[in-house]
Amino acid sequence: MSSVLxxxxxxxxxxxxxxxxxGRGHRVIATARRPDTLADLPVDRRLRLDVTDQESVDQAVQDAGDVDVLVSNAGETVRAPLESVPLTEVERLFHVNTLGALRVAQAVLPAMRTRGTGRLVFVSSIQGRLVLPMIGPYGASKWALEALAETLAIETGHFGVKVSIVQPGAVSSGGAERAKVFLTENDPYTPLYEALPALRGELITPQDVAATVADTIEQPEPPLRVPVGAPAQRVLEARKKAPENEPFLAAEINW
Structure with missing residues (x-):
């Protein structure tokens, strides 16, 4: 079984x-900014790790011991039109979702490269390949993440490191409910914000994503990109078939 951070x-x-x-018998090192939130998890280690803090990342990777697999999952989102989203919020998302993922990958890669084996699994989104209105900053951070992940697949494959990008659609994880919303009173974009639930499509569960991540880790030759569930597969396939010279939306907007 693998040692998974x-x-x-x-x-x-x-x-x-x-x-x-x-549950599948892997040695799991669970990390979070507040390790007390991990107390009830049935895992081997519970460590503090803030993906935006280099010292925190270095210490966690040192304390984790050998890491066979990195599951890079930490991420945040916001809801706002690009016309008025605070740029500090866009910067924050990139620091967490994109640079944070690269920071942890950089920390585990030297040992993987030396051993000649390892897995990097990045939890992205269908929004790493398409866009949704009002979630543009999140989508941009995931497009950038997928560019980094695909580059890593090319650069590190020679050293025995396999890279996979897991792409769920809308997930009932509570992330959307926790997201900061930046709309003013009588904001002209409010109707578009209210249309978001229909645009996001059918929800899948965190357990659906978890099963896909675990299956990917356990595959001898995992694919680079792994859509999670039929809704994600359908919309990504539709995106591939759509014209490249015009914006793509998987559903009509009535606003």
Missing amino acids: ITGASQGIGRAVAVELA
């Missing part, structure tokens, strides 16, 4: 991945 394991997808992998 998971970022963002305190709730949602990360917590579900920790439970799923522990």
Whole structure:
């Protein structure tokens, strides 16, 4: 069984991945900014790790011991039109979702490269391949994450490191409910914000994503990109077939 380090394991997808992998017999190192939130997880280690803090990352990776697999899951989102979203919020999302993922990958890669084996699994989104209005900053951070992950697949494959990008659609993880919303009173974009539930489509569960992550880790030759569930597969396939010279939306907007 593998030794798996998971970022963002305190709730949602990360917590579900920790439970799923522990149940399959893997050695799980669950991490979060507040390790007390991991107390009830049936895992081997519970460590503090803030993906935006280099010292925190270095210490957690040192304390984790050998890491065969990194599940890079920590992430955040916001709801706002690009016309008025605070740029500090966009920067924050990139620091967590994109640079944070690269920071942890950089910390575990030297040992993987030396051993000649390892797995990097990045939890992305269908929004790493398409966009949704009002969630543009999150989508941009995931597009950037997928560019980094695919580059890593090319650069590190020669050293025996396999990279996979897991792409769920809308997940009932509570992330959307926790997201900061930046709309003014009588904001002209409010009708578009109210249309978001229909645009996000059918919900899947964190456990659905966790099972896909675990299956991917256990495949001898995992694919680079792994859509999670039929809804994600359908919309990503539709995106591939759509014209490249015009914006793509999987559903009509009535606003």
